[in-house]
Amino acid sequence: MSASIHGLPSRFGDHDAGELRDFCGHCGQAPDPSSAPVGATRVCQHCDLGLVLQASEAVAPSPEDPFLVVDNRMAICALSSAAEKLLGVDETAAVNRHLGEFLMPADANANGSGSLIELVLGAAAGDGGVERVRVRPLGVFGVRFSARIGRCGPTPSAIVVLER
Amino acid sequence: MRTLKTREAAAMLSVSPNTLRAWERRFNYPRPQRTPGQHRVYVHAEVAALRDALQAGLSISSAVSRAREALSGDTSVLVGALSSYELDRADAAMEAAIALRSVERGVEEVLLPSLEEIAARWGTDSASWALSARWADGWLRWAHKLAPAPTRPMTIVIGDATADPLEPEAIAVRAFELFCVRSGARVLTLPVRRLVDVGEVVTAFGPQAIVLAGEGVGDTEVARWAYQVRLAVGPMPVMLYRRATDGDGVRSTSALPDAPYDAHRQALSAAEPAPERRTAAGGRFTRETARSLA
Numbered sequence: 001m002s003a004s005i006h007g008l009p010s011r012f013g014d015h016d017a018g019e020l021r022d023f024c025g026h027c028g029q030a031p032d033p034s035s036a037p038v039g040a041t042r043v044c045q046h047c048d049l050g051l052v053l054q055a056s057e058a059v060a061p062s063p064e065d066p067f068l069v070v071d072n073r074m075a076i077c078a079l080s081s082a083a084e085k086l087l088g089v090d091e092t093a094a095v096n097r098h099l100g101e102f103l104m105p106a107d108a109n110a111n112g113s114g115s116l117i118e119l120v121l122g123a124a125a126g127d128g129g130v131e132r133v134r135v136r137p138l139g140v141f142g143v144r145f146s147a148r149i150g151r152c153g154p155t156p157s158a159i160v161v162l163e164r
Numbered sequence: 165m166r167t168l169k170t171r172e173a174a175a176m177l178s179v180s181p182n183t184l185r186a187w188e189r190r191f192n193y194p195r196p197q198r199t200p201g202q203h204r205v206y207v208h209a210e211v212a213a214l215r216d217a218l219q220a221g222l223s224i225s226s227a228v229s230r231a232r233e234a235l236s237g238d239t240s241v242l243v244g245a246l247s248s249y250e251l252d253r254a255d256a257a258m259e260a261a262i263a264l265r266s267v268e269r270g271v272e273e274v275l276l277p278s279l280e281e282i283a284a285r286w287g288t289d290s291a292s293w294a295l296s297a298r299w300a301d302g303w304l305r306w307a308h309k310l311a312p313a314p315t316r317p318m319t320i321v322i323g324d325a326t327a328d329p330l331e332p333e334a335i336a337v338r339a340f341e342l343f344c345v346r347s348g349a350r351v352l353t354l355p356v357r358r359l360v361d362v363g364e365v366v367t368a369f370g371p372q373a374i375v376l377a378g379e380g381v382g383d384t385e386v387a388r389w390a391y392q393v394r395l396a397v398g399p400m401p402v403m404l405y406r407r408a409t410d411g412d413g414v415r416s417t418s419a420l421p422d423a424p425y426d427a428h429r430q431a432l433s434a435a436e437p438a439p440e441r442r443t444a445a446g447g448r449f450t451r452e453t454a455r456s457l458a
């Protein structure tokens with residue numbers, strides 16, 4: 001079960017990809033263990049602009065990582081500040097839009113155009129483990145990232161961390 | 165309508181007042197109103213909707229989006245009532261809307277968007293639109309009558325240049341007028357086509373600012389009216405509301421924003437009785453202005 005610092009209720013059960021880690025959906029930082037526990041609203045005490053989320057150690061981002069959080073309709077729910085810079089869009093303009101408006105598989109032949117979607121939907125539905133796929137920003141050629149994809153919570157969702 | 169002080173709203177969301185201000189800048193939500201003393205007050209329903217949305221939220225942006233959705237239910241109810249010509253139900257929808265918000269927010273977030281929706285569905289030349297616009301005009305006038313007596317030493321003259329009380333611009337002008345009155349200003353609205361003795365009437369009210377509103381009447385007539393007013397009461401800020409600028413330097417610097425709430429704040433600020441006040445919204449009304457309008 002959850003070994004998260006602030007003991008957020010783990011609503012997505014046991015994880016087969018290691019212990020759960022808390023991080024901010026905006027700045028990516030872990031909650032400060034010495035500070036008071038985050039309130040019911042889980043607002044990050046470092047940046048005030050993100051909510052504390054959970055993912056397994058294997059997929060959870062580092063503070064500098066660009067990442068997106070996507071729900072089971074493929075709609076963007078959160079965009080880290082690094083991803084805002086990388087994709088050139090503010091989180092406020094990106095939420096509720098389809099992941100496909102921002103990222104697409106980089107190797108359509110190798111992975112099949114559906115694989116990014118399948119992996120994200122699988123993770124949002126609760127599939128354990130961490131998957132990897134090559135992606136590129138929509139409309140940008142010559143820029144590719146390896147994306148690691150896994151479950152995210154506390155509300156069931158998928159995190160897509162872009163590795164540069 | 166229940167409101168919360170900054171400290172109370174922050175406590176309800178388990179954040180600090182600074183965080184609340186940071187959210188206002190980034191998300192424009194929750195959007196506080198200002199008391200006459202310029203203190204922020206938050207609408208309880210907005211803060212409560214955000215608190216609920218944050219519980220299961222994955223980001224503050226998505227929670228804000230959900231909270232807005234939860235509050236926008238009133239718009240679909242009002243559109244439904246107007247679309248089925250049930251005006252009592254439309255009254256009830258507005259009553260419910262302002263139970264959760266201020267009158268200003270109810271008008272901007274429910275009444276005006278609902279009318280936009282009606283206009284988009286049937287066109288403003290339809291009888292459905294006319295029925296809805298007449299209802300909205302009546303509702304705004306009713307709210308105007310219920311507004312408290314003026315509390316500010318300030319009168320704004322609105323030169324009503326709309327052609328038809330049922331045109332969309334006219335509804336926005338009524339909303340602007342209502343917001344000014346509810347902010348404690350005295351408002352005198354006169355149709356720009358009534359020129360005879362306009363100077364006498366305006367002088368009796370001693371206004372601090374003029375707003376030329378709507379574009380249903382041409383520049384020449386508006387300029388004549390404005391000139392008569394200027395002759396009677398002397399130089400003062402002149403602003404345009406829902407009236408297209410024509411590239412003229414004076415006119416382009418004095419346009420108020422389209423949203424009636426923002427427009428009324430700018431107009432009040434320009435009309436504050438400070439002798440040399442000059443704001444982005446209000447150019448100084450001089451003989452040159454009158455000439456440029458003529």
Ligand SMILES: [Zn+2]
Nearest residue numbers: 024027044047
């Ligand atoms: Zn943060």
